[in-house]
Amino acid sequence: MIPNDMESGIVAAIGNTQLLRLSRVQKDDRIRLYAKLEGLNPGGSIKDRAALSILRRALETGDVRPDTVIIESSSGNMGIGLAQLCAVMGLRFICVADAKTTPQNLAILRAYGAEIDLITEPDPVTHEFLEVRLDRVKELLRIIPNSFWPNQYANLYNAVAHHQTMSEIAAALDGKVDYLFCATSTCGTIRGCAEYTRAHRLETEIIAVDAVGSAIFGDKKARRLIPGHGASIVPPLFPPEVIDRCIHVSDLECVVGCRVLVRQEGVLAGGSSGGVLMAFQRVKSEIPDDSNCVLIFPDRGERYLETIYSDSWVAKHFGEVSHLWEQFDPSQCLETTS
Numbered sequence: 010m011i012p013n014d015m016e017s018g019i020v021a022a023i024g025n026t027q028l029l030r031l032s033r034v035q036k037d038d039r040i041r042l043y044a045k046l047e048g049l050n051p052g053g054s055i056k057d058r059a060a061l062s063i064l065r066r067a068l069e070t071g072d073v074r075p076d077t078v079i080i081e082s083s084s085g086n087m088g089i090g091l092a093q094l095c096a097v098m099g100l101r102f103i104c105v106a107d108a109k110t111t112p113q114n115l116a117i118l119r120a121y122g123a124e125i126d127l128i129t130e131p132d133p134v135t136h137e138f139l140e141v142r143l144d145r146v147k148e149l150l151r152i153i154p155n156s157f158w159p160n161q162y163a164n165l166y167n168a169v170a171h172h173q174t175m176s177e178i179a180a181a182l183d184g185k186v187d188y189l190f191c192a193t194s195t196c197g198t199i200r201g202c203a204e205y206t207r208a209h210r211l212e213t214e215i216i217a218v219d220a221v222g223s224a225i226f227g228d229k230k231a232r233r234l235i236p237g238h239g240a241s242i243v244p245p246l247f248p249p250e251v252i253d254r255c256i257h258v259s260d261l262e263c264v265v266g267c268r269v270l271v272r273q274e275g276v277l278a279g280g281s282s283g284g285v286l287m288a289f290q291r292v293k294s295e296i297p298d299d300s301n302c303v304l305i306f307p308d309r310g311e312r313y314l315e316t317i318y319s320d321s322w323v324a325k326h327f328g329e330v331s332h333l334w335e336q337f338d339p340s341q342c343l344e345t346t347s
């Protein structure tokens with residue numbers, strides 16, 4: 010059963026997230042720094058918007074009907090966003106996840122009623138899970154009748170969702186958005202935001218924040234510890250022509266950024282949010298006075314309690330580094346590679 014009024018219920022709680030002024034990590038008034046708190050979406054991340062946009066479109070076109078089975082590859086936020094909507098729409102959802110998916114995310118997916126199809130072995134050549142997960146999605150689509158693949162890496166409606174994200178930011182700042190810092194994976198967020206700024210002639214410099222070791226901007230592939238931003242492929246949605254600059258952040262920078270945010274601003278955010286803050290720190294000396302800078306924070310920190318916010322996990326991977334956030338000097342940047 011798909012409710013006639015698809016916009017009711019939990020769906021109505023998606024979007025219109027708070028734009029928060031960060032006045033503790035950016036104390037002087039030379040630059041006004043804001044964070045768009047996408048973790049306030051009901052499924053806990055920015056992917057609620059993408060999931061809703063893709064399913065809404067598929068309902069309009071008839072690609073999704075009451076007996077359709079939704080199948081997607083995700084180890085985290087997109088899977089949870091889809092699981093939430095499939096629950097409220099009464100749709101069967103199969104999430105193809107992998108051995109790196111955290112037990113907590115698997116538990117959340119199951120709580121919403123999603124079925125998990127778990128890939129246990131990575132590709133023997135690339136050692137990546139993504140390709141194997143995508144092959145499994147294609148296999149399931151072949152064998153399950155009436156199935157639909159949202160395909161977040163290529164579906165334009167992933168990006169279309171973020172025209173609204175950017176419109177909310179622009180409205181809150183009366184159209185003066187000088188810099189936008191945005192983490193990248195499928196590139197849906199950055200593409201949608203950039204399309205909006207172009208269409209509305211906003212003079213916004215668009216800065217992509219990618220992971221060291223991610224393939225999106227041609228970095229040499231390397232092991233990444235923190236999920237969310239970064240990808241092992243160049244996504245079909247990647248829009249090089251609208252991105253003014255790319256900054257690569259290391260896993261350690263993400264940890265430090267997250268720990269600074271929670272201690273100084275009381276914002277418990279996910280890994281890519283910490284990375285976005287550190288990317289801003291790196292370039293802020295080049296930013297002109299009186300600028301409005303917006304950081305998109307894609308998700309909340311609860312899903313990272315066993316990693317980023319665990320002292321033993323941090324010590325195991327980076328050694329004794331607590332001085333990096335305990336004595337954090339906002340006037341300095343931290344350049345690290347993990």
Ligand SMILES: Cc1ncc(COP(=O)(O)O)c(C=O)c1O
Nearest residue numbers: 193194195196197198237281307
């Ligand atoms: C925590 C987090 N940060 C950043 C991103 C990147 O967003 P996008 O896929 O729109 O590029 C994602 C995507 O899943 C994410 O989960």
